Amino acid sequence: MRGNPRVSETQEENTAVLEPTALREGPTATASGIPLRSADFATLAEALDYAATGDSGFNFYDGRGALTASLPYRELRARAVELARRLAPLGRGQRLALVADTHPDFAVMLYACQYAGLVPVPLPAAVHLGGREVYIRHLRKMMRDCEAVAAFAPPGFIGFLREATDGLPLTLSGTMDEFMALDAADELPAPPSADELAYLQYTSGSTRFPRGTMITQAAVMANLKAIFNHGFQLGDDDRFCSWLPYYHDMGLVGIVLGCVATQRSVDYLPTRDFAMRPRLWLTLISRNRCTVSFSPPFGYTLCARRLRSGDAEALDLSAWRVAGVGAEMIHPESLERFAELLAPAGFKASSFLPCYGMAECSLAVSFAPLERGASSDWVDIDALSREGVAHPLAAADAGQRKAFINCGVPLPGYEVEIRDEAGRALPERHCGRIFLRGPSLMSGYFANEEASREVLSADGWLDTGDLGYAVDGALHITGRAKDLMIIKGRNIWPQDLEHLAEQQPEVRPTDSSAFSITDGDDEEMAVLVVQTRETDASKLALLADRLQEKIHAEFGIQCLIELVVPHTLPRTSSGKLSRSSARKEFVERRRHDADESPTCFITDETLFRPLARAAAPELALSVGS
Amino acid sequence: MEDAAREVEQVVRAALAHIRPAAAGLDADADLAGEAGLDSVEVMDMVMAIEDRLDLSIPVETLSEAHTIRGLCTGILGLMQSRTP
Numbered sequence: 001m002r003g004n005p006r007v008s009e010t011q012e013e014n015t016a017v018l019e020p021t022a023l024r025e026g027p028t029a030t031a032s033g034i035p036l037r038s039a040d041f042a043t044l045a046e047a048l049d050y051a052a053t054g055d056s057g058f059n060f061y062d063g064r065g066a067l068t069a070s071l072p073y074r075e076l077r078a079r080a081v082e083l084a085r086r087l088a089p090l091g092r093g094q095r096l097a098l099v100a101d102t103h104p105d106f107a108v109m110l111y112a113c114q115y116a117g118l119v120p121v122p123l124p125a126a127v128h129l130g131g132r133e134v135y136i137r138h139l140r141k142m143m144r145d146c147e148a149v150a151a152f153a154p155p156g157f158i159g160f161l162r163e164a165t166d167g168l169p170l171t172l173s174g175t176m177d178e179f180m181a182l183d184a185a186d187e188l189p190a191p192p193s194a195d196e197l198a199y200l201q202y203t204s205g206s207t208r209f210p211r212g213t214m215i216t217q218a219a220v221m222a223n224l225k226a227i228f229n230h231g232f233q234l235g236d237d238d239r240f241c242s243w244l245p246y247y248h249d250m251g252l253v254g255i256v257l258g259c260v261a262t263q264r265s266v267d268y269l270p271t272r273d274f275a276m277r278p279r280l281w282l283t284l285i286s287r288n289r290c291t292v293s294f295s296p297p298f299g300y301t302l303c304a305r306r307l308r309s310g311d312a313e314a315l316d317l318s319a320w321r322v323a324g325v326g327a328e329m330i331h332p333e334s335l336e337r338f339a340e341l342l343a344p345a346g347f348k349a350s351s352f353l354p355c356y357g358m359a360e361c362s363l364a365v366s367f368a369p370l371e372r373g374a375s376s377d378w379v380d381i382d383a384l385s386r387e388g389v390a391h392p393l394a395a396a397d398a399g400q401r402k403a404f405i406n407c408g409v410p411l412p413g414y415e416v417e418i419r420d421e422a423g424r425a426l427p428e429r430h431c432g433r434i435f436l437r438g439p440s441l442m443s444g445y446f447a448n449e450e451a452s453r454e455v456l457s458a459d460g461w462l463d464t465g466d467l468g469y470a471v472d473g474a475l476h477i478t479g480r481a482k483d484l485m486i487i488k489g490r491n492i493w494p495q496d497l498e499h500l501a502e503q504q505p506e507v508r509p510t511d512s513s514a515f516s517i518t519d520g521d522d523e524e525m526a527v528l529v530v531q532t533r534e535t536d537a538s539k540l541a542l543l544a545d546r547l548q549e550k551i552h553a554e555f556g557i558q559c560l561i562e563l564v565v566p567h568t569l570p571r572t573s574s575g576k577l578s579r580s581s582a583r584k585e586f587v588e589r590r591r592h593d594a595d596e597s598p599t600c601f602i603t604d605e606t607l608f609r610p611l612a613r614a615a616a617p618e619l620a621l622s623v624g625s
Numbered sequence: 626m627e628d629a630a631r632e633v634e635q636v637v638r639a640a641l642a643h644i645r646p647a648a649a650g651l652d653a654d655a656d657l658a659g660e661a662g663l664d665s666v667e668v669m670d671m672v673m674a675i676e677d678r679l680d681l682s683i684p685v686e687t688l689s690e691a692h693t694i695r696g697l698c699t700g701i702l703g704l705m706q707s708r709t710p
Binding site for chain 1 (some may be wrong): 656657658660663664665666668669670672673676682684685686688689690691692693696697
C-alpha cells in the first residue's frame with residue numbers, strides 16, 4: 001500500500017538480522033555443556049570468550065509467549081567480534097549510546113563495545129502515552145551528557161533516536177545494519193584491561209540532570225564474582241528468566257552481564273509485554289523450569305493482582321529457587337500475598353531472596369540468607385520516629401509496629417557504616433545514613449566532579465543516600481535520606497516535579513514542594529503542593545488540570561496536587577523550603593479535612609476519580625525520615 | 626473506511642471504560658493520559674485490551690504520539706490499513 005514501503009522495509013531488515021537465530025527450533029539448553037565458572041574473569045569480554053565455548057545463551061519471547069529469537073553465547077560472541085572491527089575506529093574509550101530495548105541486537109552491541117574498547121551507555125527504552133517529545137528530550141540530554149560519538153537503537157526505537165540525535169556531532173546514529181555497513185578494521189584492538197571502563201550507566205537520577213556512573217571492568221567483575229559466589233551460588237541446572245529492563249542495574253548487570261559471566265541461559269520477556277501481561281512471566285518460568293528470577297516488589301504485586309482463579313493450578317513454579325527482590329522498599333505484605341496465591345503452583349515463600357544495592361556499587365551490596373524467604377524485623381514505630389532506634393516489638397506488646405525486611409549482611413570485601421547526621425558511626429539498631437566501601441564502587445559520575453564529590457569521599461566511602469539500621473550486621477532499609485520517590489516502580493525526583501510546577505505562569509520560583517506519602521495500602525504516592533496568588537476557583541481547577549497533564553506526560557504517574565495560598569509552605573531558618581515539613585503539614589491538613597478550608601484547593605475525587613483513595617482520611621506518614 | 630474508524634473508536638472507548646469507567650465519555654480531543662487519569666500500568670492495560678480486540682500489536686512509536694483518543698484511533702487505523710493486503 002501507498003505510504004508503507006518504509007514500514008515493510010524496516011520489518012524486512014529486522015527479520016534479516018534475526019533470521020539465522022529465529023530459524024532455530026527451540027530456546028538454548030539449560031546445561032551449558034562446559035564446567036560452570038562463577039564470574040571469575042578479569043573482564044566482560046573474557047567472560048563471553050568462555051561462555052561462547054558452551055551451548056547456553058539468550059532467548060527472546062514476545063507478548064504471546066512465543067520464542068522470537070535465540071542467541072547462543074557462541075553466536076553472540078561471533079557477531080560481537082565481527083561488529084567490534086567496525087566500531088573500533090570510533091576511538092578507544094569513546095562512548096556509544098545504546099537504546100536498551102530488550103532485543104538481541106542490544107546484546108550484540110553491548111559486547112561489541114567490549115571487544116572494540118568502547119564504553120557502552122545503555123539508555124532508557126520507555127515512552128509514555130503521548131510522551132514522544134519528552135522521551136526524545138531525555139535521550140538527547142543523556143547523549144550530550146556522555147558525549148556519545150555514535151548511537152544505536154533497535155528498529156522499534158530508531159525513529160526516536162534519529163530525532164534525538166538530529167544536529168548532534170555523532171559519527172553515526174542507526175540500527176545494527178547501519179553499524180555493520182561501517183568500514184571494518186583489519187584486526188581487533190587489544191582487549192580492554194581491568195582498569196578501563198566497562199560501561200556507563202545512568203542512575204535513576206533526576207531527568208533534568210542525568211548522572212552516568214562510571215564502572216570499570218574490575219569493579220563490575222568484582223561485584224559479579226561476589227554475587228555469584230556469596231549472594232547465591234549457581235549450578236548446572238540453573239536457568240534465568242527476566243523481564244527487567246536492560247537500562248536498569250538489576251536487568252543489565254545482574255541478568256545480561258551476570259548470565260554471560262556464569263554461562264547461564266536466560267529467557268527474556270520484554271518489559272512492555274510484562275507490564276501488559278504479567279502472568280506471562282510466570283508462564284515462562286513454569287514452561288522452561290527456570291530457577292532464578294528477580295523483580296522489584298512491584299512486579300510481584302502486579303502479578304498477584306492479575307492472577308485469575310485456576311492460574312496457579314496450571315503453573316509449575318516448583319523449580320524457582322531464587323525469587324530475588326530488590327530495587328525498591330520491600331513491603332512484606334505484597335510478597336506474602338504472591339506466595340499465598342502461588343502456593344498451589346509449587347512456589348515456596350522461602351525462595352524469596354531480598355537484596356540491597358545500587359548502580360553506584362555496580363549492583364549488589366547484600367543478600368539475605370538463602371532459602372529463608374523475606375524475614376521481617378518488627379519494630380516500635382514510635383521509638384523509631386522519635387529516637388531513631390529500631391526497638392523490636394512483639395505482636396502482643398502495646399504500641400504500633402512496622403516490619404522492615406532483612407536484606408542480609410554485606411558481601412565479603414564490602415564495608416557498611418551507618419552514620420548519624422554528624423557523620424559518627426552508629427551502633428546496631430540505630431537508624432542512620434548508610435555508607436558503603438568496597439571493590440565495585442563507581443569511579444564517579446561521568447563529567448560531573450561536583451556530583452561525584454558529593455557522594456564519594458576521598459577515602460573511598462559512598463554515601464548511598466539510603467536510611468537503615470543493622471541487626472547482627474544485617475541491613476534493614478527504612479527509607480531514603482535523599483528525596484527520591486519511587487512511584488509504582490518509577491523513580492521520581494521531587495525537584496523535577498517542582499521545576500515543572502514553577503514553569504507555569506501562575507507559579508513563582510520556590511513556590512512548590514513535592515514529596516511522597518504512603519497511602520492506606522502502603523503504596524507510595526506523589527504529592528505536589530503549589531502556592532499561587534490565583535483565587536478564582538475555575539482558574540485554579542484549570543491550573544491543577546494542566547499540572548496533572550504535564551506530570552503525566554513527563555513522568556507517567558498520577559500525582560495528588562494541592563493548591564494553597566502564598567506563605568503556606570514551611571521554610572527553614574535559612575529561607576529554604578523544607579520538603580519534610582511540607583509533608584508533615586500536608587498530612588495534618590488532610591487530617592483536618594482540608595476540603596472545607598477556603599484557603600485550600602485540592603484535586604480530589606470530584607475532579608480526579610483515581611485520587612479518591614489517596615484523598616481518604618487514612619493517610620499515614622511513612623516512617624524513617 | 627468509516628466503519629473501521631467507528632469500530633476502532635468503539636474498541637478504544639471500551640478499553641478505556643474497562644479501566645476507568647468515568648473516562649468512557651471523554652471528549653475525543655481531550656488529553657488522554659491526563660484527563661482520564663491513567664498511570665503507566667493502566668495505560669498498558671488499555672493497550673492490551675485494544676491489541677487483543679483488534680488482534681494487532683501497537684508499536685511504541687504510535688503510542689508515543691497519541692495525546693488524545695482521536696490521536697490514538699488515527700494511529701491504530703493507520704496500522705490496520707498498512708497491514709491490509
